[in-house]
Amino acid sequence: MGRAPLWALLALxxxxxxxxxxxxxxxxxxxxxxxxxxxxxxxTLPEMLGNSALLALGVAAITALVGTVTAWLVTACRFPGxxxxxxxxxxxxxxxxxxxxxxxxxLLDVAGPVQTAFRGATGLRWGQYWFPExxxxxxxxxxxxxxxxxxxxxxCRSAFAQQSLGLVEAARTLGQSLTGCFFRLALPMARPxxxxxxxxxxxxxLADFGTVQHxxxxxxxTGVYEAWFSxxxxxxxxxxxxxxxxxxxxxxxxxxxxxxxRRFHATTxxxxxxxxxxxxxxxxxxxCLACALPVALGFxxxxxxxxxxxxxxxxxxxxxxxxxxxxxSVTLAGLAGLLAVLLAALLGWAARLHPRxxxxxxxxxxxxGYALPGSVIAVGTLVPLGLFDNALDGWMRARFGxxxxxxxxxxxxxxxxxxxxxFLAVALSAVEAGLAGLRPSxxxxxxxxxxxxxxxxxxxxLPLARGSLLTAGLLVFVDTMKELPATLIIRPFDFDTLAxxxxxxxxxxxxxxxxTSALLIVAxxxxxxxxxTRASRPR
Numbered sequence: 001m002g003r004a005p006l007w008a009l010l011a012l013x014x015x016x017x018x019x020x021x022x023x024x025x026x027x028x029x030x031x032x033x034x035x036x037x038x039x040x041x042x043x044t045l046p047e048m049l050g051n052s053a054l055l056a057l058g059v060a061a062i063t064a065l066v067g068t069v070t071a072w073l074v075t076a077c078r079f080p081g082x083x084x085x086x087x088x089x090x091x092x093x094x095x096x097x098x099x100x101x102x103x104x105x106x107l108l109d110v111a112g113p114v115q116t117a118f119r120g121a122t123g124l125r126w127g128q129y130w131f132p133e134x135x136x137x138x139x140x141x142x143x144x145x146x147x148x149x150x151x152x153x154x155x156c157r158s159a160f161a162q163q164s165l166g167l168v169e170a171a172r173t174l175g176q177s178l179t180g181c182f183f184r185l186a187l188p189m190a191r192p193x194x195x196x197x198x199x200x201x202x203x204x205x206l207a208d209f210g211t212v213q214h215x216x217x218x219x220x221x222t223g224v225y226e227a228w229f230s231x232x233x234x235x236x237x238x239x240x241x242x243x244x245x246x247x248x249x250x251x252x253x254x255x256x257x258x259x260x261x262r263r264f265h266a267t268t269x270x271x272x273x274x275x276x277x278x279x280x281x282x283x284x285x286x287x288c289l290a291c292a293l294p295v296a297l298g299f300x301x302x303x304x305x306x307x308x309x310x311x312x313x314x315x316x317x318x319x320x321x322x323x324x325x326x327x328x329s330v331t332l333a334g335l336a337g338l339l340a341v342l343l344a345a346l347l348g349w350a351a352r353l354h355p356r357x358x359x360x361x362x363x364x365x366x367x368x369g370y371a372l373p374g375s376v377i378a379v380g381t382l383v384p385l386g387l388f389d390n391a392l393d394g395w396m397r398a399r400f401g402x403x404x405x406x407x408x409x410x411x412x413x414x415x416x417x418x419x420x421x422x423f424l425a426v427a428l429s430a431v432e433a434g435l436a437g438l439r440p441s442x443x444x445x446x447x448x449x450x451x452x453x454x455x456x457x458x459x460x461x462l463p464l465a466r467g468s469l470l471t472a473g474l475l476v477f478v479d480t481m482k483e484l485p486a487t488l489i490i491r492p493f494d495f496d497t498l499a500x501x502x503x504x505x506x507x508x509x510x511x512x513x514x515x516t517s518a519l520l521i522v523a524x525x526x527x528x529x530x531x532x533t534r535a536s537r538p539r
Contacts, residue, residue, distance in 0.1 A: 014343060015366040021380030021421050022245060022369060028238035036233035040240070044218060052219045052247075055141050055212070056202050062145025063201040067152025068187070068194055070291050075160040076181075078276035079284040085291040092298030093150040093475075094525025096482040098210030099502065099518045101143045102511050103302035105214065106309075108134040140215045144205050146298035151204075152197030154471060155433050159193035196429040203370040203425060206244055209485060210503075220244050221373045241376040253364070303522060306515040313512035315505070326520055329497040332412065332487075333480035333524075336419035337473040343420070344427035344472055367425035374422055374485030381418045382490065385409040411492055418486045423479050427472035434468020478525045498524070 033041070073079075074086040092100075108114050110126055119125065133139065187194075209221045220240055227236040279287055315322075347366055369377055385408040393404045408414055484499045491500070498521045505514035 010346065015347060018343070018366045018369070018421050018424060020384050021377050021418070022365075024380040024383045025238050025241050025245070025376055028235055029242040031235050033239075034233055034235050036227055036231040036236040037239055039231075040223060040227065040236060044223060047218050048220050048223050051137060051212075051217055052206065054137055055144070055217070055219060056205055058138065058141030059144045059148060059201055059205045060198050062141065063149040063152045064194060064198050066145070066149040066294050067154075067197055068156050068190075070149075070294060071153045071156035071160055072187075073287045073291055075157055076276055077279050077287055079279045079287045081288050081292070082276070085288070085295065088295045088299075089153055089291060090150050090529045091295060091526070092147045093478050093529055094481075094522045095147050095299055095302055096210070096484075096499070096502075096518075096521060097144050097147045097208060098214060098484070098506075099306070099521070100147055100298070100302045101140070101211045101214050102506055102514070102518075103305040104134055104139070104143065106511055107301070107305055108132075135215045137215075137217055140211055140217050143211055143215075144201075144208060146294065148201040148204055149294060149298070151200045151475075152194060154475075155193035155197045155430065156190050158467065158471070159190035159433070193433050196433050200370070200426060200429050206247060207370065207373050209373055209375075220247075224373050224376055237376065241373070244373075303519070306519050306522075309512040309515040310519060313515070315501075315513045315516035317516075322516070322520060325496060325498045325501055325517065326524065328495060329481055329499070329521070330524060332416060332419065332497065333477045335412075335416045336423065336480045337477040339416065339420050340424050340427040340476040341431075341469055341473040343424060344431045345469060347428065348431040367428045369421040370423065370425035374418070374483055374487075375489055377418050377421050378486040378489035381414055381421065381486075382409050385414050385417070409490075412495070415487065415490045415492075418490055419476075419480050419483065422483065422486060423476045426475045426479060430468050430472035430475060434471070474529070478529065481521055481525055 070085075070089050074082055074089065106112055108131075115126075115131060118129070118131070122129070206219075207221060208219075209225060212219050213222055213225075220243060224237045224240045224244070227233050227240060343366070389404070389407055389409050392407065396402045396404050482499060484503050487497055487500055488503065491497070498517045501517040502514045502521065505511070505517070
């Protein structure tokens with residue numbers, strides 16, 4: 001297998017550095033059960049387990065169905081509006097789940113405009129008619145599914161676009177219809193992309209706090225917050241967070257084990273892209289509706305609601321006061337996206353070129369932070385960084401009589417590091433999906449022509465994986481723009497972001513005033529989404 005180069009060996013200490021906050025949480029969870037932990041185990045733990053499991057199943061079903069079907073339709077079929085919907089299907093990525101939940105509860109609650117109009121039209125009073133309860137487990141699953149399905153759509157669309165035309169033509173000559181090609185050929189070959197997208201959606205679901213709290217649903221994440229902030233027991237919160245880490249680890253191990261030794265890259269030499277088949281009549285209308293409905297429910301309705309509230313009330317601050325919020329959010333998101341891509345590429349290629357147990361373990365450990373709430377990662381980040389700052393400050397005082405203050409834990413470096421721990425799994429999943437589609441024979445051909453391992457990666461595989469790397473960076477960018485708990489805890493004094501502004505206003509039920517900052521978050525996420533669609537379009 002050969003000796004691993006220095007850059008591959010760096011994957012181990014870098015993964016350990018990223019895992020430091022997780023290790024801090026585990027260390028705090030290793031203690032005995034306290035009074036708060038015993039109370040949670042005896043009272044609310046079964047409810048949290050049941051709600052978390054049902055919520056995860058609902059989100060998995062919604063994201064897998066919507067993401068896979070829409071990706072196949074826009075890739076393999078040609079119907080009116082396909083080009084527009086191909087871009088629009090990514091728009092819900094820019095919509096935070098908690099903002100989507102705020103908008104729908106404002107619309108569909110008893111005092112909202114929908115039920116008010118219904119009562120005015122029918123003359124019925126509340127209690128005399130049935131209306132679906134939006135503040136429910138099913139409603140929370142729907143909100144999360146509507147904004148998380150683009151993870152599956154994006155990875156599946158790239159996988160379908162990379163599949164060889166020769167395979168589809170061979171299946172068609174054997175009598176398979178377009179639907180048969182989807183179920184018997186395209187779907188099995190896109191399985192790593194589907195599993196990766198669903199795994200990201202599930203880890204995001206397990207870590208969500210804003211949506212489930214607003215909907216009044218008790219999950220593991222709300223239990224962590226209650227133990228940490230209400231009961232004041234860090235050990236109990238860490239023990240619940242360790243359970244979340246275990247669930248994320250089981251999810252990742254199951255996905256990898258279910259692949260077995262199967263390979264999912266094409267073996268044919270024909271590289272012509274898949275040609276869309278024209279649809280007509282009711283089939284074209286059904287395909288258009290199937291692609292338009294997720295866009296309408298996941299983006300147009302909540303964005304339209306926020307825009308209406310903005311025009312009616314809006315934030316009392318003047319427009320120029322919003323520039324610092326936007327600048328802070330974009331700066332943090334850009335730094336986090338760039339660092340996440342660099343680290344994910346290093347870990348991904350280290351495990352690909354030198355598939356030793358250590359490299360594979362580093363890959364898995366580095367991605368576990370996505371299943372933890374942002375506040376837990378924030379505290380786990382502040383503990384080691386605070387120890388380092390205090391030790392350095394004490395040494396500088398004793399040696400030179402100078403105080404260094406809080407160099408790391410008091411600035412944006414700690415915040416960017418927390419984002420990296422939180423969202424590295426997003427970049428890793430996108431990079432791994434892109435690398436899984438590269439045939440090993442390409443690198444072997446480069447090696448036979450005299451190129452070394454690093455040269456074969458830089459000159460052959462890196463250009464081919466450029467779309468996956470861009471996907472990884474932009475996914476982290478958009479997620480960082482929406483991140484709230486870690487920002488609230490770690491941000492320096494007087495360093496607010498758009499997400500913090502939305503939270504502060506929405507917590508006081510001032511959704512109309514929060515609409516301005518919420519729309520700015522959506523607008524900031526639109527340009528990366530559009531650039532991502534353009535860059536990943538098959539050529």
